[in-house]
Amino acid sequence: MMSYHADERGYYGEYGGAFIPEMLYPNCEELRQNYLKIMAEPSFQEEFHQLLKDYVGRPTPLYFAERLSKKYNTKIYLKREDLCHTGAHKVNNTIGQILMAKRLGKHRIIAETGAGQHGVATATVCALMGIECVVYMGEIDIARQAPNVARMKMLGAEVRPATSGSKTLKDATNEAIRDWINNPVDTHYIIGSVVGPHPYPDMVARFQSVISEEVKSQLLEKEGREDPDFVVACVGGGSNAAGAFYHFLDTPEVGIIAVEAAGKGIHSGESAATSALGKVGIIHGSKTLLMQTPDGQITEPYSISAGLDYPGVGPLHAHLYTSGRGEFISITDDEAMKAGLDLCKLEGIIPAIESSHALAIFKDRKFKEDDVVVVNLSGRGDKDLQNYIDYFNL
Numbered sequence: 001m002m003s004y005h006a007d008e009r010g011y012y013g014e015y016g017g018a019f020i021p022e023m024l025y026p027n028c029e030e031l032r033q034n035y036l037k038i039m040a041e042p043s044f045q046e047e048f049h050q051l052l053k054d055y056v057g058r059p060t061p062l063y064f065a066e067r068l069s070k071k072y073n074t075k076i077y078l079k080r081e082d083l084c085h086t087g088a089h090k091v092n093n094t095i096g097q098i099l100m101a102k103r104l105g106k107h108r109i110i111a112e113t114g115a116g117q118h119g120v121a122t123a124t125v126c127a128l129m130g131i132e133c134v135v136y137m138g139e140i141d142i143a144r145q146a147p148n149v150a151r152m153k154m155l156g157a158e159v160r161p162a163t164s165g166s167k168t169l170k171d172a173t174n175e176a177i178r179d180w181i182n183n184p185v186d187t188h189y190i191i192g193s194v195v196g197p198h199p200y201p202d203m204v205a206r207f208q209s210v211i212s213e214e215v216k217s218q219l220l221e222k223e224g225r226e227d228p229d230f231v232v233a234c235v236g237g238g239s240n241a242a243g244a245f246y247h248f249l250d251t252p253e254v255g256i257i258a259v260e261a262a263g264k265g266i267h268s269g270e271s272a273a274t275s276a277l278g279k280v281g282i283i284h285g286s287k288t289l290l291m292q293t294p295d296g297q298i299t300e301p302y303s304i305s306a307g308l309d310y311p312g313v314g315p316l317h318a319h320l321y322t323s324g325r326g327e328f329i330s331i332t333d334d335e336a337m338k339a340g341l342d343l344c345k346l347e348g349i350i351p352a353i354e355s356s357h358a359l360a361i362f363k364d365r366k367f368k369e370d371d372v373v374v375v376n377l378s379g380r381g382d383k384d385l386q387n388y389i390d391y392f393n394l
């Protein structure tokens with residue numbers, strides 16, 4: 001049977017691995033040799049799950065969306081990651097990684113952030129643990145995302161502007177990598193999605209897998225069976241999707257649906273539909289599918305939702321796409337915004353625009369009346385209010 005988990009070298013099929021500069025090798029190697037051992041320690045598991053319960057607010061509900069289900073004539077459940085502390089699933093991973101860093105004896109954390117959501121989730125757990133935190137962020141993103149910059153500062157983090165190149169996420173990533181090379185002993189680099197060199201994609205997927213672990217026991221209670229017919233999630237880098245899919249990857253009866261941002265249309269030149277448009281290449285230390293020009297320059301992605309605005313996709317998802325295990329659907333800005341407003345009116349839940357992409361599949365993708373479809377509601381819409389206001393003239 002085909003494997004959908006990372007092998008020892010961090011490969012998912014042909015994707016993954018660790019394509020890193022020589023000088024980064026000791027850092028990644030230290031993590032690679034220790035992460036599984038540390039995660040298996042009972043004291044680690046105990047502390048991780050205690051914090052997920054008392055600090056994050058887990059388990060998040062699995063909510064049967066009755067009015068939404070009626071509209072689309074199928075059974076739709078929402079996994080409410082929007083109710084996590086800080087408003088999205090990202091904190092599951094940053095909690096895991098801060099505990100990992102502590103056990104590795106690190107007393108300084110660095111991270112990169114684009115829209116600021118991962119920076120906030122990182123600054124949050126550093127405040128929780130009293131650990132120094134430096135977040136690299138493109139100068140342009142700092143100007144665009146003032147509320148998240150303020151949040152990070154309030155939480156005690158230092159936000160360092162990346163002033164080179166396009167002054168956005170990839171430049172912030174370069175700065176973070178440079179910092180890590182210069183501080184190999186005392187610093188841990190918290191990556192925010194299932195991207196980056198091995199072992200990050202596997203480690204982040206394992207931390208986020210608490211999502212599908214909970215879905216199984218919650219569905220058993222509500223439907224008398226652990227497995228849904230379909231599980232649906234939006235994909236930026238792919239961490240909320242990896243967590244929602246994780247415990248169903250090896251169960252072929254469970255359909256896996258990954259939803260990407262088509263922006264203004266897949267072929268509009270303003271899109272982030274990585275699987276549809278991507279070619280094999282290396283980004284962020286990992287071999288995967290990414291949007292690039294014919295001569296291999298990474299293309300600027302576009303999506304109305306900042307969290308899906310990433311030119312690559314984690315190696316697990318590249319493998320799910322290429323192997324055919326996953327069904328990939330791309331959703332435009334307009335379709336996502338409409339589906340988001342629909343959820344507000346039908347269920348009284350204002351979703352993050354990222355999550356609205358996953359909700360938008362029901363208009364065209366039909367399911368059977370008795371299908372059980374779990375949609376991972378990755379985050380809440382508070383952070384997107386200005387976007388909703390501008391789009392709908394509210």
Ligand SMILES: *Cc1c(COP(=O)(O)O)cnc(C)c1O
Nearest residue numbers: 193236237238239240307354379
């Ligand atoms: C960051 C973010 C995403 C995209 O990141 P993944 O790693 O693909 O999950 C999706 N939804 C929300 C609410 C986010 O904040």
